[in-house]
Amino acid sequence: MIDSAWVCENGWQILMLLVDHFQLVGLSLFIGAVATALMVLMVLWQPSLSRPLTYISGVLFTIPSLALFIFLMPLTGLSKTTSIIGLSAYSLLIILQNALAGFDNTPAEILEEARAMGYTRFQRFVSVELPLAMPTIVAGLRTTAVTLIGMVTVTAVIGQGGLGQLFVTGLTLDFSTPVIVSLILTVAVALFFDFAFYIAEKYLFPWER
Amino acid sequence: MLRFENVTKHHAGKSAPAVSGLNLLVEEGELCVFVGPSGCGKSTILRMINRLDTLDSGRISINGVDTQETDIVTLRRHVGFMMQKAALFPHKTVEENISAVPRLLKWDKRRIAARVAELMTLVDLPTELLTRYPNQLSGGQQSRVALARALASDPPIILMDEPFGALDPLTRERLQDELISLHKRLRKTIILVTHDMEEAIKLGQRIAVFEDQGKLVQFDSPENILARPENGFVRQFVGNDPSLRRLALMKVSELNTLEDIQGMEIASLANSNLYGHGETAFKLVINNNREPVRWISETEATPPKLTLVCGTNSLQTALLEILNSPSGVAVQVDDHGRFKRCISMAELHAALQQNRKDCAQ
Numbered sequence: 001m002i003d004s005a006w007v008c009e010n011g012w013q014i015l016m017l018l019v020d021h022f023q024l025v026g027l028s029l030f031i032g033a034v035a036t037a038l039m040v041l042m043v044l045w046q047p048s049l050s051r052p053l054t055y056i057s058g059v060l061f062t063i064p065s066l067a068l069f070i071f072l073m074p075l076t077g078l079s080k081t082t083s084i085i086g087l088s089a090y091s092l093l094i095i096l097q098n099a100l101a102g103f104d105n106t107p108a109e110i111l112e113e114a115r116a117m118g119y120t121r122f123q124r125f126v127s128v129e130l131p132l133a134m135p136t137i138v139a140g141l142r143t144t145a146v147t148l149i150g151m152v153t154v155t156a157v158i159g160q161g162g163l164g165q166l167f168v169t170g171l172t173l174d175f176s177t178p179v180i181v182s183l184i185l186t187v188a189v190a191l192f193f194d195f196a197f198y199i200a201e202k203y204l205f206p207w208e209r
Numbered sequence: 210m211l212r213f214e215n216v217t218k219h220h221a222g223k224s225a226p227a228v229s230g231l232n233l234l235v236e237e238g239e240l241c242v243f244v245g246p247s248g249c250g251k252s253t254i255l256r257m258i259n260r261l262d263t264l265d266s267g268r269i270s271i272n273g274v275d276t277q278e279t280d281i282v283t284l285r286r287h288v289g290f291m292m293q294k295a296a297l298f299p300h301k302t303v304e305e306n307i308s309a310v311p312r313l314l315k316w317d318k319r320r321i322a323a324r325v326a327e328l329m330t331l332v333d334l335p336t337e338l339l340t341r342y343p344n345q346l347s348g349g350q351q352s353r354v355a356l357a358r359a360l361a362s363d364p365p366i367i368l369m370d371e372p373f374g375a376l377d378p379l380t381r382e383r384l385q386d387e388l389i390s391l392h393k394r395l396r397k398t399i400i401l402v403t404h405d406m407e408e409a410i411k412l413g414q415r416i417a418v419f420e421d422q423g424k425l426v427q428f429d430s431p432e433n434i435l436a437r438p439e440n441g442f443v444r445q446f447v448g449n450d451p452s453l454r455r456l457a458l459m460k461v462s463e464l465n466t467l468e469d470i471q472g473m474e475i476a477s478l479a480n481s482n483l484y485g486h487g488e489t490a491f492k493l494v495i496n497n498n499r500e501p502v503r504w505i506s507e508t509e510a511t512p513p514k515l516t517l518v519c520g521t522n523s524l525q526t527a528l529l530e531i532l533n534s535p536s537g538v539a540v541q542v543d544d545h546g547r548f549k550r551c552i553s554m555a556e557l558h559a560a561l562q563q564n565r566k567d568c569a570q
Contacts, residue, residue: 113296116261117310117358118285131300207300207342 003177014166014181021162021189024155025148028084032091033141039092040099044125050100057092065090065154073158083155090151091144098140102133135205142197149190153182163189211235211258211366211398216267218253218423227253228423231267235415237365238396240389242413246446247404250423255368255402259288271366286310289359289367289397293374295351297343303354304339310362328357331391349380356388360395369401373408385411406446410435410454411523418443431458453525455564456557461527461541462520464552464560493540499547501540517542518552524560527552 007014039057043050068086076082106129114128153164161168166182169175201208213233220227227250235241243251256262258269260281269276276284297306307328311321329336332353343351352372359367373381389412392399403409409416410431417428420442427439435454438444448454493515494502503515518527518539530539531554538551 107296109292109294109296110298112261113290113292114298116259116285116290116292118282118313120282123313128298205300207344 001176002180003175006175006177007181010178014185017163017165018185018189020160021149021152021164021186024080024083024087024152024160024162025145025189025193028087028091028148028152029141029145031084031088032095032144035088036092036095036099039096040103043100044103054093054096054100057096060089061093065151066157069155069158078159080160082158083152083160086155087148087151091148094144094147095137095140098143099133099137102136102140103129105136106132135201135208138197138201138204142194142201145193145197146190149186149193153186210237210272211400212268212270212273213254214268214270216254216257216264216269218250218257218262218265220253226422228257228264231423231425233417233425233428235398235400237272237398240392240399240401240412240414242409242416243400243402243419244406244409244413244416244446245404245419246421249419249421251402251404251419252370254419254423255370255400258366258368258400259285259290286314286362287364287366289362289364291355291359291367291369291372293371295343295348295355295375297351297354297358299343302340302342303334303346306343306354307357307361309358314362324361324363328360331360332357333387347380348376349384352376352380352384356384356391360397364397366398366400369399371403372401374403374405381408388412406448407454407457411457418446452561453528455561456528457523457525459524459560459564460520461518461522461524461552464524464556465563493536493548493551495548501542501548504536515540517546519544524557528557531557 039049039053043053065086068089069082072082072086076085110128110132111124114124119128152160152162153167155161156164156168159165163182163186166178170177170179170182211234213231216228216231217226218228231254243255245251253262257264258271258276260276264277271279271288298309301309304325307325308321311324316324325339326336329339334350334353334357338346338350338354343354346354355372359369373384376384385408388399388401401412403412413431415428416431416434418426418434418439420426427434427443434443435447435458438447492505494505496502501515501517504513513534513536516530516534516539518530518541520541520543527539527541531537531552538553540551541549543549
């Protein structure tokens with residue numbers, strides 16, 4: 001089923017695609033997280049912004065991915081930028097929803113206690129609200145990372161897509177090896193991200209369970 | 210000295226005031242309990258002290274200084290606060306929780322470490338727990354940490370909002386006892402809110418009984434509240450038969466010894482002395498250090514389990530021991546765990562009669 005000669009011959013290229021894949025996911029996740037952080041700060045400053053911002057990220061999330069990339073193409077071309085913009089846009093909803101839920105679910109009595117102990121508003125945010133919201137925020141990043149790893153392959157239509165390009169190769173050559181290799185590696189990358197997050201969560205939030 | 214002058218508060222959107230025209234003076238070093246039915250405004254009154262709730266009019270002052278004129282953060286860092294659900298920071302270790310306020314006050318590291326160690330001893334927690342997180346502690350331990358945290362910066366005033374409400378009865382009783390002895394040692398002004406009259410009577414040097422809308426009905430010592438309730442509301446709140454509550458207020462050490470104890474006999478068995486109650490078939494085994502060891506029985510196969518009371522226990526505890534023990538007496542030991550005597554029902558009865566006579570005068 002797998003032509004091992006092909007795999008050996010194209011080993012270097014496969015590796016480069018793998019690196020590409022990591023890069024696309026990592027950068028999109030990072031940009032999504034930074035954008036979300038800004039939105040969260042806006043909501044903390046003006047709570048009424050919570051609904052419209054969630055709504056906008058929701059609308060972005062519902063645009064079919066293929067359509068979004070094709071729509072972006074005239075603007076940014078067949079570049080990494082195009083795929084990163086698209087992927088970052090998709091990451092917003094999950095990260096934002098989790099972040100807002102994280103802040104909402106901070107127990108009221110704990111915030112009250114912090115107030116009673118004489119924490120200033122800033123101290124309360126930095127040393128109580130934010131650390132307590134972090135596990136939910138990171139859980140959102142984890143879900144988003146795994147979602148993006150699958151979604152990256154779609155950007156193969158604009159000549160990007162990391163391992164997704166192997167799907168296109170396999171399809172055009174009517175040859176199953178690249179497809180299977182790509183599939184295995186994509187799943188492996190997803191598992192790797194998921195596990196890395198799991199370890200990070202255990203290490204960062206020792207108070208949880 | 211904590212003084213409320215004409216303090217009034219309305220909750221937004223409600224016509225009835227939450228607190229109306231409250232005047233109250235809590236002495237320095239006093240353990241004062243606010244008691245009243247749920248929703249009577251007692252918590253609001255407590256929370257107005259450190260300005261968690263605002264007041265509409267009137268004045269609250271600490272040692273003559275208006276709290277409204279104190280910087281809010283400074284005020285709160287110098288008033289200890291403990292609430293019902295312990296409310297420890299779940300993401301901070303026990304050490305970090307206890308040292309939270311000293312850190313805010315920018316104490317140096319060595320002073321903080323010394324203070325934390327001191328507090329752990331004070332609330333009777335082993336130092337191994339310092340690195341634990343709150344969810345790794347039992348409810349009782351969490352309450353102890355919360356208490357240590359409230360005491361951390363050595364504030365002159367401590368506010369407690371139903372601090373033991375969420376604990377099981379046994380743990381609650383133990384923590385109440387410890388709070389009393391802590392208060393005796395530290396001489397802090399403590400204001401504790403509860404809806405439990407029994408707790409109020411046990412803990413309070415003075416009790417403020419509140420009716421709905423934060424109306425202060427009676428502010429007096431527990432003895433006087435039991436003996437002379439101000440009105441029907443207080444009488445009802447105290448309960449129809451205050452005898453049991455009076456027993457809770459009296460200490461075993463205050464009992465007069467009655468003659469009838471002479472019915473006890475002493476026998477010798479191997480290395481032990483036996484104390485037996487004239488009519489029952491149980492004898493108490495006492496070792497050479499005069500410490501009671503267990504009951505033995507001549508007729509029944511299984512003698513009752515031995516439990517002890519000491520001078521600081523209440524007569525209510527002694528009564529429970531008597532009722533639960535088939536031997537019909539409570540065994541009292543001294544501070545060193547040595548046998549002192551047995552307490553009988555007749556003695557409790559006599560003590561209660563005497564107390565009633567004293568209060569009537």
